[in-house]
Amino acid sequence: MMKTMSGGNCTLNVPAKNSYRMVVLGASRVGKSSIVSRFLNGRFDDQYTPTIEDFHRKVYNIRGDMYQLDILDTSGNHPFPAMRRLSILTGDVFILVFSLDNRESFDEVKRLQKQILEVKSCLKNKTKESADLPMVICGNKSDHSEIFRKVRSDEGENLVSSDENCAYFEVSAKKNTNVDEMFYVLFSMAKLPHEMSPSLHRKISIQYGDTFQPKPFRMRRVKDMDAYGMISPFARRPSVNSDLKYIKSKVLREGQSREREKCTIQ
Numbered sequence: 001m002m003k004t005m006s007g008g009n010c011t012l013n014v015p016a017k018n019s020y021r022m023v024v025l026g027a028s029r030v031g032k033s034s035i036v037s038r039f040l041n042g043r044f045d046d047q048y049t050p051t052i053e054d055f056h057r058k059v060y061n062i063r064g065d066m067y068q069l070d071i072l073d074t075s076g077n078h079p080f081p082a083m084r085r086l087s088i089l090t091g092d093v094f095i096l097v098f099s100l101d102n103r104e105s106f107d108e109v110k111r112l113q114k115q116i117l118e119v120k121s122c123l124k125n126k127t128k129e130s131a132d133l134p135m136v137i138c139g140n141k142s143d144h145s146e147i148f149r150k151v152r153s154d155e156g157e158n159l160v161s162s163d164e165n166c167a168y169f170e171v172s173a174k175k176n177t178n179v180d181e182m183f184y185v186l187f188s189m190a191k192l193p194h195e196m197s198p199s200l201h202r203k204i205s206i207q208y209g210d211t212f213q214p215k216p217f218r219m220r221r222v223k224d225m226d227a228y229g230m231i232s233p234f235a236r237r238p239s240v241n242s243d244l245k246y247i248k249s250k251v252l253r254e255g256q257s258r259e260r261e262k263c264t265i266q
């Protein structure tokens with residue numbers, strides 16, 4: 001199955017199996033959007049802009065194969081619990097963020113971790129497969145002085161100690177400390193190509209109206225690169241209906257691959 005994204009003249013064909021969604025959750029003002037901004041464009045902004053729900057899409061060409069990463073940057077206090085549940089259901093990889101100087105935000109991460117496991121285990125019962133849940137818990141604002149610290153490192157580590165698909169990082173979006181490392185480990189746990197990490201691909205940008213087709217002359221220009229990626233300027237959050245379809249197709253796909261595995265094992 002191929003996914004087609006249209007907007008202006010832009011058409012991209014990304015196989016559904018190469019499409020992933022990253023969901024970023026956590027209390028307000030802990031630095032979720034700042035971490036996403038570091039990922040997308042390497043920038044940091046001291047100003048606080050409240051997020052309702054932001055959606056970004058990054059498209060990659062990695063050694064000739066197309067990949068797509070959708071990023072859902074959620075609001076801290078979601079007014080609609082059902083929407084949060086839906087966001088969790090559609091997520092393939094998760095980043096849970098708290099601020100090291102805010103104890104309540106750490107408690108919120110604990111609640112979110114529990115909720116993700118609960119919501120995903122419903123799906124697991126449907127697919128009868130242990131759900132792999134690549135997840136990173138981030139203690140952000142590590143640049144603040146230790147005297148403001150309200151959460152000890154071992155408390156963060158304890159949240160992930162029993163799960164090999166879960167890791168804990170103390171990061172600073174402001175100073176760009178440990179952010180690349182965090183994404184690298186998250187993508188490794190999720191078995192995504194390492195080249196999706198911010199520092200491991202060439203960043204290209206296109207303007208509205210450009211055509212991003214692997215035309216021969218473009219391929220010549222990028223032939224020395226193994227991987228390049230761009231932020232899609234046309235990304236819009238898919239509708240609830242599309243999200244539901246996405247979940248359904250994922251359940252089906254997982255079911256089919258399990259059947260295939262059974263056949264090869266027998």
Ligand code: GDP
Binds near residue numbers: 026142
């Ligand atoms: P969100 O509500 O979780 O998306 O948080 P934002 O990313 O909007 O950040 C909230 C505020 O914290 C903003 O004023 C940011 O500039 C600031 N902030 C974000 N990350 C850091 C960090 O690593 N260190 C410091 N000192 N401030 C940060």
Ligand code: MG
Binds near residue numbers: 032
């Ligand atoms: Mg935000």
